[in-house]
Amino acid sequence: MAQRLTEPLLRTTGKVSEWHTAGWGEKETNWCIVKAGKDESFRLKFAWHSDATDPMKSASPNKNVTGLWDPARMRLTDSAALGDDGAIATTHCQTKPNNHFTLTLKLTHKDGVPHLRQDVEQFMRAYMPATMKTVGCTPP
Incomplete structure (x- = not known):
């Protein structure tokens, strides 16, 4: 990941490390956890599915896994x-057997809800298209 995009999301110092779920691409859902030092900074969820989903439903603040603070629609995909x-x-x-892909970025800072909307947007505008290319997403 590009340092200029991830650095604002880390909010702590230390060696940056990543952990990925086993069987990348073999499962419908995969995770990547990014840490700075010993502190988890954010999680990326990569999901392939057969039906269209509305991210605003998952973004609802009462959703504990993907709920977002003050969600709004974004023009990106x-x-x-x-x-x-x-x-x-x-x-x-x-992709086979599914025809939809969802990328979720969730900051996991322990010091409360960070207000990093601009930094999150910059990251997603660069990372989503690059991820789509990497996982082989092509328009149907």
């Missing part, structure tokens, strides 16, 4: 939601 502490973007993706 087929549908996207942007909050102060993360974002969710979904798009058509011609």
Whole structure:
């Protein structure tokens, strides 16, 4: 990940490390956890599914896994939601057996809800298209 995009999301110092779920691409859902030092900074969720989803439903603040602080629609892909502490973007993706892909970014800072909407938006505008290319998303 580009340092200029991730650095504002880390909020702590220390060696940056990543952990990925096993079986990348073999499961419908995969995770990447990014830490700075011993502190978890954010999680990325990569999900392939057969139906269209509305990120605003998952972005609702009462959702404990993907809920976002003050979510609003964002123009990025087929549908996207942007909050102060993360974002969710979904798009058509011609992969088998599923034809939709969703990327979720959720900040996991322990010092309360960070208000990093601009930094989250910059990250997603660069990371989502790059991820789509990496996972082989092509428009149907």
